[in-house]
Amino acid sequence: MATRRLSGGLVSMGSGFFVDMFQHRVGFVLAFSMALIGVGYLLVSVSPSYGLILAALALASAGSALWHPPALGLLARRYPERRGLFISLHRSMGNVGDLIGPLAVGALMGYVGWQWIMGGGTPVLILLAIGILVILKNVGDPKVEGLALRDSFFKQLRSMREVFKGGGMWPIFIVSSVRGMGDVGVMFTLPLYLSRSLAEGGLGKGPGGVGIHIALLAAAGIVSGPLFGVLSDRIGRKPVISLIMAVSVILPIGIALGGSGPWMTLWVALFGLFHFAVNSLTQAAAIDVAEGKGLEATFIGLMWGSNSAFGVIALLVVGILVGSLEDTAFGFSLPIETDFGWHAGFYFASSLFFAGWVISLLIPATGSKEKRAA
Numbered sequence: 001m002a003t004r005r006l007s008g009g010l011v012s013m014g015s016g017f018f019v020d021m022f023q024h025r026v027g028f029v030l031a032f033s034m035a036l037i038g039v040g041y042l043l044v045s046v047s048p049s050y051g052l053i054l055a056a057l058a059l060a061s062a063g064s065a066l067w068h069p070p071a072l073g074l075l076a077r078r079y080p081e082r083r084g085l086f087i088s089l090h091r092s093m094g095n096v097g098d099l100i101g102p103l104a105v106g107a108l109m110g111y112v113g114w115q116w117i118m119g120g121g122t123p124v125l126i127l128l129a130i131g132i133l134v135i136l137k138n139v140g141d142p143k144v145e146g147l148a149l150r151d152s153f154f155k156q157l158r159s160m161r162e163v164f165k166g167g168g169m170w171p172i173f174i175v176s177s178v179r180g181m182g183d184v185g186v187m188f189t190l191p192l193y194l195s196r197s198l199a200e201g202g203l204g205k206g207p208g209g210v211g212i213h214i215a216l217l218a219a220a221g222i223v224s225g226p227l228f229g230v231l232s233d234r235i236g237r238k239p240v241i242s243l244i245m246a247v248s249v250i251l252p253i254g255i256a257l258g259g260s261g262p263w264m265t266l267w268v269a270l271f272g273l274f275h276f277a278v279n280s281l282t283q284a285a286a287i288d289v290a291e292g293k294g295l296e297a298t299f300i301g302l303m304w305g306s307n308s309a310f311g312v313i314a315l316l317v318v319g320i321l322v323g324s325l326e327d328t329a330f331g332f333s334l335p336i337e338t339d340f341g342w343h344a345g346f347y348f349a350s351s352l353f354f355a356g357w358v359i360s361l362l363i364p365a366t367g368s369k370e371k372r373a374a
Contacts, residue, residue: 001188002312007058008065009308016069016301020156020294026070027136031129033070036063038125045119068304073297074139076287083287084237084367088229088280095225095276098218106211159293168289168364169299173306175241175360176282179248180307181314182352183275186252188318189345190214190268213268220272228277229284237285237367238360244274244281245357252346252353278356279307288366314352318345 019029040060047053075086108117163169194210232240251271258264286299321344 001184002315003054003058004061005184005308005311005315008061009305009312011062011065011305012069012301012308013305014301015066016073016297016299016304017156019070019073019297019301021153026074026139027133029070030067030136031133033063033066034125034129034132036060036066038122038129039063041125042119042122045115045117065304065308069297069301072283072300076284076296076300080291082230082233084229084232084281084284085226086229087284088225088277091276091280092222092225095218095221099215099222102211102214102218106209156295156298159290159295160298163290163293163295163299166289169286171359171362171364172282172285172289173303175245175356175363176279176286176303177306177310178352178356178359179245179278179282181310182248182252182349182356183279184311184314185318185345185349185352186255186271186275187217188315189322189342189349190217190255192322193342193345213265216265216269217272217275220269221275221277224273225277225280229280232281232284232367236365237281237288238363238365241278241281241285241363242357242360244278245353245360248274248278248353249350249357252349256343256346279303285363285366289364314348318348321345321348 015029019026022029037060040056040058040063043056044053044060047056072087072090075090076083079086105117191210191214194213228240228244248271251267251274254267255264255271258267283300283303286303287296290296290299322341324341
């Protein structure tokens with residue numbers, strides 16, 4: 001997971017800037033991204049060693065990361081007055097895949113090996129890449145060449161510095177990073193907690209049960225994400241982001257304390273209502289702050305890269321917390337096996353959401369009709 005996030009983050013941070021420079025190549029970049037994902041996962045499926053699997057996984061993750069700056073930048077340019085809605089819709093459609101994927105994989109694992117699952121989607125992805133190249137070949141701005149291209153490079157650098165000097169971008173980035181760390185903590189902890197908990201009466205759920213719960217994280221967001229996006233377009237990004245961060249503080253705690261029955265499942269579903277919503281809104285807020293600079297893909301890339309870097313930190317911290325506390329509490333060995341270590345991952349996420357809520361109060365007011373008119 002850390003390898004995926006690190007490789008994806010590096011690609012995101014660099015690619016967004018150049019996508020804005022070569023807007024006439026947006027369709028090609030999107031098609032290349034889709035093809036690279038397919039090739040990467042095919043290589044994962046045939047790799048004979050762990051080291052080669054990591055290398056192939058880095059390639060596939062780079063393809064995924066390459067998608068978001070041009071895709072979200074294109075939507076932000078095309079629909080400036082409904083930016084929150086369309087960026088959230090993009091995430092919502094991703095949630096459709098996140099819903100179907102775990103259910104399908106959970107079912108298939110009983111019949112075929114993981115290699116067939118990882119490589120089986122490659123032909124579909126290649127066909128999608130060809131379709132994207134044909135459909136989107138003419139999107140983007142006119143081609144820039146020669147001295148104009150060089151001037152565009154330095155102009156973008158100056159514009160980036162100006163936006164960051166304004167100060168409003170920093171709390172947006174921090175909230176996005178903190179939220180991403182908390183989300184990663186939950187996503188890392190939950191499937192292992194469901195499948196490997198060893199406490200008396202513990203969860204011990206099989207692939208199907210784990211798949212259902214992971215799918216719940218995505219299912220609710222299919223509808224709630226766009227609704228939050230519409231609301232942010234009407235009343236502004238800041239109040240919606242702050243509300244989601246405040247509510248999210250209690251949700252991981254509910255998962256930890258919900259036991260192994262329907263209450264825990266309900267808390268997972270409730271978390272799914274707010275999962276990923278903040279990232280879509282902070283992306284829209286960042287583009288609002290940089291309005292008119294032609295830096296949509298740049299800031300999407302920087303935000304994804306920043307989130308990935310902090311996500312790596314979150315993965316390592318949660319792994320250390322869970323590993324060191326799984327059978328101990330505050331350094332003392334416990335007479336029975338408990339879920340204490342797994343719960344630490346959820347409490348870590350909750351504390352991050354609280355910090356993010358505090359910082360969200362510093363986000364500049366953007367996104368509402370009144371602010372756009374001003």
